[in-house]
Amino acid sequence: MTWLTPLFGGIVLAAVVPPLLALYFLRLRRTRRVIPSTLLWKRSVEDLRANAPFQRLRPTLLLFLQLLLLALLAVALMQPRFDAGERRDGRTVLLIDNSASMNVLDGDEAGTRSRLEFAKASAIERIEALHGGGIFSGSAAEIMVVAFNDVAEIRTPFTDSRQAAIAAVQGIEATDGRSVIGGGLQLARAFLTVIDPDSQTGPVAAPAALELWSDGRIVDLGDQVLRAGETIDYHRVGSMKTENIGIASIAAQRPYDAPGQVQVFVAIENPTASTRSADLQLSVNGVVRSITARPVEIPPFQEQPGLGRTAGRKQFSFAPFDQERDAIIEVLVLGEDGQPIDDVAGLIVPPAKRLRVAIVDAESFVLRSILEGMALKSLDLLDLAEYERLAESGGLDDYDVVVLDDAAVKNMPPGRYLSFGRTPPVEGLTEFGTPANGVIVRRSSEDHPILRYVNLDELYVSSMHKVTTGPGVTTLVESGDGALVVALDRGPIQLIHVTFDPLDSNWPYLRSFVNFVPNAVEYLGGLGEALATTGIAPGEPIVTRLPDRAEQIRMRLPDGTEEAVETGDPSSLAWGPVRRAGLYELSWEEPGSTERQRRTFAVNQLDAIERRIDAAESIDFSVDAIDGSAAKAGGTRWQDFWPWILAVALALMLVEWWIWQRQSAAG
Amino acid sequence: MTRFPEGPPPATSRPTRVDDLIDGRLMARLDHLDVMSRKIFNGRVQGERRSKRRGQSVEFADFRPYVHGDDLRFVDWNIYGRLDRLFLKIFLEEEDLSMIVVVDASSSMHWGDPAKFDYARRLAMALGYIGLVNQNRVSLAAFGGLDSEGKPAELQRISNLRGRRRTHEMGRWLLDIEPGGVGGFEDAMRRIALTRQGRGVMIVLSDFFQKDGFESGLRYVSGRGYDVHAMQILAPQEIEPGRHGMSGDLRLVDLEDDDEAEVTVNAAVLRGYRDRLDAYCGGLRDYCIRRSIMHTLVDTSTDLDALLLDYLRKRGLLR
Numbered sequence: 005m006t007w008l009t010p011l012f013g014g015i016v017l018a019a020v021v022p023p024l025l026a027l028y029f030l031r032l033r034r035t036r037r038v039i040p041s042t043l044l045w046k047r048s049v050e051d052l053r054a055n056a057p058f059q060r061l062r063p064t065l066l067l068f069l070q071l072l073l074l075a076l077l078a079v080a081l082m083q084p085r086f087d088a089g090e091r092r093d094g095r096t097v098l099l100i101d102n103s104a105s106m107n108v109l110d111g112d113e114a115g116t117r118s119r120l121e122f123a124k125a126s127a128i129e130r131i132e133a134l135h136g137g138g139i140f141s142g143s144a145a146e147i148m149v150v151a152f153n154d155v156a157e158i159r160t161p162f163t164d165s166r167q168a169a170i171a172a173v174q175g176i177e178a179t180d181g182r183s184v185i186g187g188g189l190q191l192a193r194a195f196l197t198v199i200d201p202d203s204q205t206g207p208v209a210a211p212a213a214l215e216l217w218s219d220g221r222i223v224d225l226g227d228q229v230l231r232a233g234e235t236i237d238y239h240r241v242g243s244m245k246t247e248n249i250g251i252a253s254i255a256a257q258r259p260y261d262a263p264g265q266v267q268v269f270v271a272i273e274n275p276t277a278s279t280r281s282a283d284l285q286l287s288v289n290g291v292v293r294s295i296t297a298r299p300v301e302i303p304p305f306q307e308q309p310g311l312g313r314t315a316g317r318k319q320f321s322f323a324p325f326d327q328e329r330d331a332i333i334e335v336l337v338l339g340e341d342g343q344p345i346d347d348v349a350g351l352i353v354p355p356a357k358r359l360r361v362a363i364v365d366a367e368s369f370v371l372r373s374i375l376e377g378m379a380l381k382s383l384d385l386l387d388l389a390e391y392e393r394l395a396e397s398g399g400l401d402d403y404d405v406v407v408l409d410d411a412a413v414k415n416m417p418p419g420r421y422l423s424f425g426r427t428p429p430v431e432g433l434t435e436f437g438t439p440a441n442g443v444i445v446r447r448s449s450e451d452h453p454i455l456r457y458v459n460l461d462e463l464y465v466s467s468m469h470k471v472t473t474g475p476g477v478t479t480l481v482e483s484g485d486g487a488l489v490v491a492l493d494r495g496p497i498q499l500i501h502v503t504f505d506p507l508d509s510n511w512p513y514l515r516s517f518v519n520f521v522p523n524a525v526e527y528l529g530g531l532g533e534a535l536a537t538t539g540i541a542p543g544e545p546i547v548t549r550l551p552d553r554a555e556q557i558r559m560r561l562p563d564g565t566e567e568a569v570e571t572g573d574p575s576s577l578a579w580g581p582v583r584r585a586g587l588y589e590l591s592w593e594e595p596g597s598t599e600r601q602r603r604t605f606a607v608n609q610l611d612a613i614e615r616r617i618d619a620a621e622s623i624d625f626s627v628d629a630i631d632g633s634a635a636k637a638g639g640t641r642w643q644d645f646w647p648w649i650l651a652v653a654l655a656l657m658l659v660e661w662w663i664w665q666r667q668s669a670a671g
Numbered sequence: 672m673t674r675f676p677e678g679p680p681p682a683t684s685r686p687t688r689v690d691d692l693i694d695g696r697l698m699a700r701l702d703h704l705d706v707m708s709r710k711i712f713n714g715r716v717q718g719e720r721r722s723k724r725r726g727q728s729v730e731f732a733d734f735r736p737y738v739h740g741d742d743l744r745f746v747d748w749n750i751y752g753r754l755d756r757l758f759l760k761i762f763l764e765e766e767d768l769s770m771i772v773v774v775d776a777s778s779s780m781h782w783g784d785p786a787k788f789d790y791a792r793r794l795a796m797a798l799g800y801i802g803l804v805n806q807n808r809v810s811l812a813a814f815g816g817l818d819s820e821g822k823p824a825e826l827q828r829i830s831n832l833r834g835r836r837r838t839h840e841m842g843r844w845l846l847d848i849e850p851g852g853v854g855g856f857e858d859a860m861r862r863i864a865l866t867r868q869g870r871g872v873m874i875v876l877s878d879f880f881q882k883d884g885f886e887s888g889l890r891y892v893s894g895r896g897y898d899v900h901a902m903q904i905l906a907p908q909e910i911e912p913g914r915h916g917m918s919g920d921l922r923l924v925d926l927e928d929d930d931e932a933e934v935t936v937n938a939a940v941l942r943g944y945r946d947r948l949d950a951y952c953g954g955l956r957d958y959c960i961r962r963s964i965m966h967t968l969v970d971t972s973t974d975l976d977a978l979l980l981d982y983l984r985k986r987g988l989l990r
Binding site: 034035036037038039040041042043044045046047048049064 | 675676677678679778779780782783787878880882906909917919920921922923924925926927930931932933934935937940943944946947948951
């Protein structure tokens, strides 16, 4: 039993009871009774007064009831409650992890609640404990609630309202994102920073107590440092023994020699200490296509010097199958484990498509011969004049990809371009200075689809155009003198630009060039999307291009619900970030078309950190190791007594009223 | 158990006819009773009881020497013949009994259930009837009542009634008494003592709740040879107020002088009241004993027949 505001109740009691007693005797409504003589009565009362100096305080039933009523009200004002726990004044930030791993159903021992639900219940109890000021006394505690996954969200800024804080916690929804705590800490610290215009020392960060509800599997813990005055309590949620395996990556490819077929590759990871085995199931458009003949064995994790713990990994490729049309590929790891969300991964394979490519001002036979070697629908050779004419007339729309071979073009209408050498006239790329000589690759973005199987270690460029890049331009390959390969994505214009003429380098003699050109053409032509991508990760937006005339755009979510998509420019549509993994279907209408057009996107949770779901016993905040304590919830809820006491007081008041009425009627 | 009275009884409940005071059945039962006196008094006329005075009855009492002036008819001539001296034969004379019943008609008596005053009137009627039937000289007096104009009346009295035929007259007189005045017990006793000729039995019917004390009033009559009976009449609601619903926060108003007492009635107060009542009644009784006054406490809930035929016979007032 804890009294939240004992002083308040005591003061009220001390202030009210004496006046009541005074009023009781001053304004006592006595019933008039005529008797033969007051002689004996006066003597009796005088005797009592003589014997008992406090005879007037001798309780009558009504006075007793009134005093009891006052006492009950005072007790209610004192706000008794069960075990109010540890109160703490000052500012407290509640950080609640709502990443994918928090959806595991091991929040409680019964396995009926997810970690997130358990964490929310525990956090609410903590709020009630921290914020135990009740309704009559302002608590000095201020609470801020932050939910974090890939992105951090302030559920409520610092508030001294217990209800607001509880509502903020209750409103936290599950996601399939990753655990990234850095954004949450930044937000919290932003609210903690006090800017005093009169202070000469600049903004001052007030210390705060951080309380974290998580399973401890947080991506960026090592990047975070507790500031001076900050403390953090780690409330561990979930079991430290829950095991899980999951899909680490998925890819599909149409073989060069058989574009009507699709081959699916998948990698399974096992972050546990024992070898695990599982059957894999491949579904195409919802129909099971194949199941592994025997379970795939995934080795346990390994501790590698310098690298630390590396999950066991097993790659598996399904046999190619015929699929001319586009398809939704899904791979499922059969069998139950702790985290079902990473046991399924989807992939959208576009229809087998042959590209129409135009090469402009083709001086290099190397480039032309590579393009001729690709399985294209057509390859047209255009000179500059013809290109300019088509650019003005819109004739370039007939080509999926236009390759500029060091061509000095003047116009670049919307389209997809692969250019070499001269800097194309497009916003975001500005050539400066004199060409650089003797350039070698310093760094390349190997995870980009066009750089698959592209090893640039031996590349030597004798002369390159130096360019500066603007917004929307990504440098894929970089040298000491600037970008060598850039990707520009500006709405209707998509461009891969190589800042040097291949003939000014040794690239035509390298195998990487033979891989780069088809990768780039297929990527620009839309073929490469499914070949290497593993879909969209939760937390990322869905970005796509729709026809300019698209209208009535709607997005169907994995749970079957639909949302209208509002965009001013369908040709550059971004929706999201997505919260849950699964298949998202974008549909739209075009004037003149009776059917709704549809496009499907697969959102997969393939993050290695989220795959490891055994709760961490402690978390390492850079140099600070924080030991966790198991989060508590569902125990004794801090139950306020005062509503019950008020109810009893009300009942007592009714009884008193009834007695008073009866006595009045009798008098 | 009766309810605690909220004031004087309504006029409708008061006796209006003589039959309301005494009915034929009670008369028949009282016919064989007589008032006893612990003393033998001189009467004015020859009565039906022995007197200390030697008189003319047939019952011989004594001899005494003849003195000049004695009636020669009572000289015992036989003795004169033998002793040659004149002696007179003395006979016990039978006298009538003087009986006065004093009724307290003050406001304090006009209360209770049954009302004390009505009970006192009925008791006075019954005692008076016994006196009339036995050829005693019956007088009645009332003090503390109101006159016909509603003002406090002087001592009201009706004197020297004798014989059964005066019963109705006595009853009407009792019925005409209007209660409601202020005490005046001492003054009434003083006036009765001064104006009363002769000696006899005096029965005082009152609650004896006199704020100025009952002692001086009784003192007037106790020293003058009266065989005084003080019958203290109390209502059951006075004796046990707690049992008759007296409770709560009360403003008690005195019927006689409108004096007020604020009382929160609870067990302690009731206990204190009872102690005071016992002490008061005990004080009255002790005083009466010291003054050779017979004190009798009468509860108005007591049946009048039982009181007359049983209790008062045991107490020696009636036989």
